[in-house]
């Protein structure tokens with residue numbers, strides 16, 4: 001059978017949405033300057049779907065700096081991979097600054113988070129090793145696991161007993177030269193709960209292992225200095241490899257891992273997506289440095305983010321919504337219902353109330369449930385929050401009735 005013909009009968013779990021809902025539920029176009037208010041389908045909407053947590057991407061001084069460094073360097077240089085021709089002093093300075101920021105001795109810049117962490121996982125373990133990961137890990141960890149040659153064990157989400165069982169299983173099967181890499185997230189991006197890092201780290205004494213933490217959502221948002229979930233939980237030292245991306249709080253592109261110099265040295269020679277791919281362009285490197293400087297200089301942006309997060313959650317709960325007990329700014333509202341309810345909520349909020357939210361249904365969440373995920377930022381105002389709560393209040397009867405119906409169906 002022709003491969004392309006076969007693909008038509010194999011749309012994948014998101015295929016229905018990418019064809020039927022194109023431009024609306026998937027691939028929507030949020031236009032105009034980045035910020036809490038943008039244009040969607042020609043209408044002004046309050047946006048709760050972008051991870052510019054600190055509101056940095058829309059700041060005038062940031063935009064001016066971006067323009068300045070774009071003018072100075074252009075977007076082409078340096079050409080080639082870091083290993084060959086794409087290195088620069090600026091890249092190395094950024095690495096040093098990132099390492100200092102997250103309280104680690106060294107760091108390695110990655111051109112993209114997703115591919116970068118996949119390669120890091122792939123490079124770190126061999127066929128004698130064990131890779132243990134949380135079942136709710138982001139797709140990049142799951143894909144990294146697919147690449148890795150190690151034997152893989154998965155533990156139930158944030159379940160310390162399940163984690164210990166897998167550790168014990170790995171230790172039982174280990175050969176003398178076997179090692180264990182554990183991968184989890186600092187702040188889970190869909191559910192907003194934090195990885196149980198402290199409890200996990202405590203098990204190192206009994207079952208030695210190395211811990212890699214993907215802190216995409218914790219970098220810049222968690223910890224009193226913004227250095228992430230490990231700092232917030234008081235266990236940054238126990239994280240052996242810290243992964244952060246610029247795709248969220250930095251409102252940029254690129255990522256890094258921070259760890260011991262000997263591991264950075266190893267990854268420089270073995271992380272294939274970095275060795276065989278073009279390095280991060282100069283303006284991105286300089287813009288990342290600027291953002292890092294601003295994040296350190298302006299703790300009040302993080303304070304504002306948290307104020308907004310708590311206000312939004314409190315308001316939603318007062319109306320009667322089930323806001324999951326998230327510990328990072330990700331604000332997930334869970335309700336019973338079908339895919340139709342999910343699209344109805346998104347449509348009603350967008351069309352009738354000028355509020356842009358994103359929702360997910362099965363297979364991302366269990367069948368019969370709908371998760372509306374709101375991402376508060378430091379740039380949202382009280383007015384944005386009040387208008388959004390008014391929208392949620394106006395649609396509550398429809399949502400709660402659908403939830404009751406779903407409950408009766410599944411009872």
Ligand SMILES: Cc1ncc(COP(=O)(O)O)c(C=O)c1O
Nearest residue numbers: 112113114138189216245247255
């Ligand atoms: C938890 C998590 N890890 C990794 C990534 C991938 O990072 P990037 O967008 O820099 O490729 C994302 C999404 O951005 C994420 O949410």
